[in-house]
Amino acid sequence: MLKINLEQPSWAAESSWLAKHFIWLNALMFQLVWFAAILLQQDAWPYVSALLLLHFYLSPTRRQDLPLLIGVSFVGMLVDSALSLSGVFVFADQAILPVWLAFLWFHFAVALNHSLAWLRRLPLLLVALMGSISGPLSYLGGYRLGAVELPLGALSSALIIAVLWALALPAYVHFSVWLKRKS
Numbered sequence: 001m002l003k004i005n006l007e008q009p010s011w012a013a014e015s016s017w018l019a020k021h022f023i024w025l026n027a028l029m030f031q032l033v034w035f036a037a038i039l040l041q042q043d044a045w046p047y048v049s050a051l052l053l054l055h056f057y058l059s060p061t062r063r064q065d066l067p068l069l070i071g072v073s074f075v076g077m078l079v080d081s082a083l084s085l086s087g088v089f090v091f092a093d094q095a096i097l098p099v100w101l102a103f104l105w106f107h108f109a110v111a112l113n114h115s116l117a118w119l120r121r122l123p124l125l126l127v128a129l130m131g132s133i134s135g136p137l138s139y140l141g142g143y144r145l146g147a148v149e150l151p152l153g154a155l156s157s158a159l160i161i162a163v164l165w166a167l168a169l170p171a172y173v174h175f176s177v178w179l180k181r182k183s
Contacts, residue, residue: 019060027115029055033107034138037100038147042093048103055110064176064183065110072109072172077102079164088157089139090149100147112176120177124170135165 018025029051036044059065077097083089084096091098112119119127136158142148143157150157 018058022058022060023114023117025058026055026111030107030111030115033103037104038142038145041100041147042098044100045103048100048107052103052106052110055107059110059114061113064179065113068113068176068179069106069109071175072112073102073105075168075171076105076108079168080105083160083164087151088160090151092147092149109172112172113180117176119169119173120180124174127170127173128166131169132162132166135169136161 033044033048033051036047040047056062056065080089080101081097084091091101108116119130122130139148139150139161140154140158143150143154152160
């Protein structure tokens with residue numbers, strides 16, 4: 001039987017080198033996952049799943065990361081599935097939500113606790129503005145690299161995504177703050 005240990009690993013004590021520098025490792029892993037997922041698409045799953053396992057092995061905040069991964073990923077994948085079903089996105093393999101996109105959501109969710117935790121210190125209005133810019137840029141990057149088609153056109157799709165991310169990013173950040181306070 002597989003047993004998942006969510007207790008803080010001994011090397012993740014706040015005074016350890018890893019705990020002090022995990023933010024940079026998380027940022028690097030998130031960028032590696034984004035490029036692997038976009039460029040390799042369905043062939044990326046071994047790499048992105050290994051990086052997710054490595055994240056949970058090394059993370060000093062596993063107990064907070066798991067519910068954040070579940071909550072944020074569920075909502076994000078639900079919204080992306082709705083956009084796919086409504087024709088805003090079309091993926092190369094005609095999937096409603098490809099596996100590689102699910103892994104992008106998993107890694108984005110845990111990044112909220114680490115390399116994106118600085119968003120917690122900003123006013124939610126500024127977080128909304130950042131979401132309205134960074135969300136569409138990420139999807140447009142995927143479009144330019146051939147991971148997704150935008151049948152409504154790049155501008156129309158970007159505007160739809162901008163509105164959704166202006167609402168979603170503050171909600172995700174607020175959820176991460178709530179989980180941090182709760183733990």
